[in-house]
Amino acid sequence: MNEHTKPQSISQQADELEEHMMHELERVVTKSTLHYLAEGKVAMDSSADLWKKHPGAVFNMGPDPRLPQMPEKPTLIDYFRHRFASHAHLLQSATHALKAGHNEKVILACLLHDIGVVSFIRCDHGYWGAQMIEPYVDEEVSWAVRTHQALRFFPDEAAGYKYPDMYIKLFGDDYRPEPYIVAEYERARNHKWYMTSRLICVNDIYSFDPNMKVNLDDFVDIVGRNFRQPEEGLGLDDSPSAHMWRTMMWPNRFL
Ligand SMILES: [Fe+2]
Ligand SMILES: [Fe+2]
Numbered sequence: 369m370n371e372h373t374k375p376q377s378i379s380q381q382a383d384e385l386e387e388h389m390m391h392e393l394e395r396v397v398t399k400s401t402l403h404y405l406a407e408g409k410v411a412m413d414s415s416a417d418l419w420k421k422h423p424g425a426v427f428n429m430g431p432d433p434r435l436p437q438m439p440e441k442p443t444l445i446d447y448f449r450h451r452f453a454s455h456a457h458l459l460q461s462a463t464h465a466l467k468a469g470h471n472e473k474v475i476l477a478c479l480l481h482d483i484g485v486v487s488f489i490r491c492d493h494g495y496w497g498a499q500m501i502e503p504y505v506d507e508e509v510s511w512a513v514r515t516h517q518a519l520r521f522f523p524d525e526a527a528g529y530k531y532p533d534m535y536i537k538l539f540g541d542d543y544r545p546e547p548y549i550v551a552e553y554e555r556a557r558n559h560k561w562y563m564t565s566r567l568i569c570v571n572d573i574y575s576f577d578p579n580m581k582v583n584l585d586d587f588v589d590i591v592g593r594n595f596r597q598p599e600e601g602l603g604l605d606d607s608p609s610a611h612m613w614r615t616m617m618w619p620n621r622f623l
Contacts, residue, residue: 395428397620402489427622438617441601444504444591448584451616452486459582464571466586474567476505476594477512479587481568487616493517496612503607504596512565518552520569521545527566532573 398413419425431437436450448455462479470478480501484493488500494517502510523530535543545553556562598605603613615621 394426396422396425397428397432397434398622399620428620429622431618432620435619439601441599442603442613442617443597444595444602445584445588447487447602447613447616452483454486455584456578456580456582458482458486459584459587460574460577460580461568461571462587463580463582464574465567468571470567472590472594473506473509474512474564475587475590477509477516477564477568478571479590480505480509481513481516481572488612500609500612501595503609504598504602505594508561508564509594511559511561512568515552515556515559515565516568516572518545518549519556519565520572521549522553522557524566524569527563527570529566529569529573534573 396418398418401410401412404411415427418427438450439446442450452458458479458481461481462475465475465478480497482493482497483500484490484495484497488496494514498510498514501513521531521535556565598607598610603610603617
């Protein structure tokens, strides 16, 4: 069997498809270093290398045509619908908080607690998520989203939270939080908003039921009252985290 008749491997097929898509598009779509790092490679798409492959090409500087189109002035709900890879867990958490009669800050914190994971990156998702929403929500909400990352590793049985069995399954029984997480927990446990963050954890661990009926529409009013939607569109404003939303909207802009 020679080179030409050998069946292609999955990765060869993927490369070919990507190559084909790049040619189909008017502008060449490139990947960020972070994308390569996540694949275990320290690499980047340099313009010189790209021009060897695509002589004279110009690079994508706007929306990626392969992704769902975002409206001209996107709202948080548009990001839920078009950029968040999954929102069932967030809606389930928020639904638990709503049914338990918690206030709207707690409900919003539950609704947004893992947006770092579903939209952006897993590592330090509480910190990323908090930073994304900080300019648009009450400080208590972003504080709670940030600190849930640490609190979820520490039980508080009086508040109805034990160390989740799922974490033993996910991380192994020998996982111990790093010192920065322990320090975050120690700062948080005497904080005036401790319970807001703890309630994220309490409503979190029960929220992986695939059969629970949830609807984003149930939270549109709570978002409207508690998330300051910028007039220009979320990400097109000048807040300190607008660039993070823009990056989600245009993840393949060359620069
Ligand atoms: Fe989380
Ligand atoms: Fe969660």
